[in-house]
Amino acid sequence: xxxxxxxxxxxxxxxxxxxxxxxxxxxxxxxxxxxxxxxxxxxxxxxxxxxxxxxxxxxxxxxxxxxxxxxxxxxxxxxxxxxxxxxxxxxxxxxxxxxxxxxxxxxxxxxxxxxxxxxxxxxxxxxxxxxxxxxxxxxxxxxxxxxxxxxxxxxxxxxxxxxxxxxxxxxxxxxxxxxxxxxxxxxx
Numbered sequence: 456x457x458x459x460x461x462x463x464x465x466x467x468x469x470x471x472x473x474x475x476x477x478x479x480x481x482x483x484x485x486x487x488x489x490x491x492x493x494x495x496x497x498x499x500x501x502x503x504x505x506x507x508x509x510x511x512x513x514x515x516x517x518x519x520x521x522x523x524x525x526x527x528x529x530x531x532x533x534x535x536x537x538x539x540x541x542x543x544x545x546x547x548x549x550x551x552x553x554x555x556x557x558x559x560x561x562x563x564x565x566x567x568x569x570x571x572x573x574x575x576x577x578x579x580x581x582x583x584x585x586x587x588x589x590x591x592x593x594x595x596x597x598x599x600x601x602x603x604x605x606x607x608x609x610x611x612x613x614x615x616x617x618x619x620x621x622x623x624x625x626x627x628x629x630x631x632x633x634x635x636x637x638x639x640x641x642x643x
Contacts, residue, residue, distance in 0.1 A: 493578040496567045503564040508555040515582045519548035519625055522632035523575035529566040535559025
């Protein structure tokens, strides 16, 4: 038999933990629309990727060559009609943001056709649309509570940490590749 007064104390503790659990669930990343891929691009090859995008959606394509040759590739982005939105030759890395002018399947290709004997490892991140709001009721009349404001700032900080981690992983992979190449040459 519970002691007198223990039920309200238990309910208050459960309420505090419920709020903390809710805050943690809100910090979990929502399913995003986009792709983040690292792939190998053989010499004299071209690799294309396709993404269905609705009109008016903001998109960002970022890429970086991690290993191979002079660390450069050709990149080309086309809309559903085949109109070239972005074209760069022999780039090591770049970022391009655009807003979709119409519905359809957009195509972006990476080409290593200019290279006859070195394959490349390419990383790209293709983001489609904006992140969904952390708190879905954006049409609020009242200001965010202190807990909600803290959740938003923590969420933004975690997104920044993820971006930094990705950047440093790519730098580490690039440095490791250079070190292995140098080791091979020294051993030879």
